[in-house]
Amino acid sequence: MKRVPEPQELMDGVPQAQAYAEADFSEANELFLDLFDHLHPDAFRGTVIDLGCGPADIPLRFACRHPEARIDAVDGSLPMITLARRAIETAGLEDRITTRCQHLPTRELPASAYGAVFSNSLLHHLNDPHDLWRTVRHCASPGALVLVMDLIRPDSATNVDLLVRQYAADAPEILKRDFRASLHAAYTLEEVKAQLDRCGLEMLHVEQVSDRHLAIMGTLP
Numbered sequence: 001m002k003r004v005p006e007p008q009e010l011m012d013g014v015p016q017a018q019a020y021a022e023a024d025f026s027e028a029n030e031l032f033l034d035l036f037d038h039l040h041p042d043a044f045r046g047t048v049i050d051l052g053c054g055p056a057d058i059p060l061r062f063a064c065r066h067p068e069a070r071i072d073a074v075d076g077s078l079p080m081i082t083l084a085r086r087a088i089e090t091a092g093l094e095d096r097i098t099t100r101c102q103h104l105p106t107r108e109l110p111a112s113a114y115g116a117v118f119s120n121s122l123l124h125h126l127n128d129p130h131d132l133w134r135t136v137r138h139c140a141s142p143g144a145l146v147l148v149m150d151l152i153r154p155d156s157a158t159n160v161d162l163l164v165r166q167y168a169a170d171a172p173e174i175l176k177r178d179f180r181a182s183l184h185a186a187y188t189l190e191e192v193k194a195q196l197d198r199c200g201l202e203m204l205h206v207e208q209v210s211d212r213h214l215a216i217m218g219t220l221p
């Protein structure tokens with residue numbers, strides 16, 4: 001099935017951001033953290049950057065699993081980062097999770113500063129996927145861990161419908177619409193491998209990790 005780009009990169013509509021923040025992504029977000037545990041079975045003690053953090057559910061869960069980690073949570077959408085800040089304050093974690101409202105790509109992020117670089121469900125939003133890979137290279141310190149997870153584009157519109165029915169049947173209309181658009185905008189394993197080769201990140205491993213997700217994982221030199 002041919003890829004259809006997202007209508008817009010940022011999720012900066014207030015109702016859109018609110019609906020996303022209220023949805024339950026615990027299954028996918030716990031999978032993300034479990035994948036990190038495979039990469040790094042011990043408690044993580046450094047600083048992590050989460051690119052396209054949305055309402056910061058992954059930073060919050062990560063902070064609880066790794067009590068000595070610090071996290072910079074970055075998103076270009078002001079409504080989304082406002083929801084993230086509120087959730088971080090409610091959890092009392094503002095001393096360990098810092099939010100940054102920044103639209104990628106940007107040179108404003110610290111260079112070679114992070115021991116781990118995360119991103120979940122951002123790649124398919126970008127007009128140019130290489131913006132993510134260049135940002136990973138810019139932010140990561142030598143030897144940094146990288147974990148990027150995203151949807152995989154199904155091979156047919158019928159399979160898009162099946163996934164929307166299976167995972168968003170009871171979701172508000174706006175979330176169903178966004179999930180459908182995301183599946184159409186997602187990349188295949190082969191497309192992601194080609195992106196990594198082009199950006200000099202061929203040492204990272206690409207794998208399908210669920211019926212609808214792929215992950216890019218590994219350690220940088």
Ligand SMILES: C[S@@+](CC[C@H](N)C(=O)[O-])C[C@H]1O[C@@H](n2cnc3c(N)ncnc32)[C@H](O)[C@@H]1O
Binds near residue numbers: 051057119
């Ligand atoms: C599908 S959400 C994923 C949120 C979060 N990572 C999660 O797993 O729930 C994608 C997020 O990426 C943000 N985003 C999209 N393009 C971006 C860009 N160029 N720079 C910064 N953030 C971006 C959107 O605003 C949105 O919050």
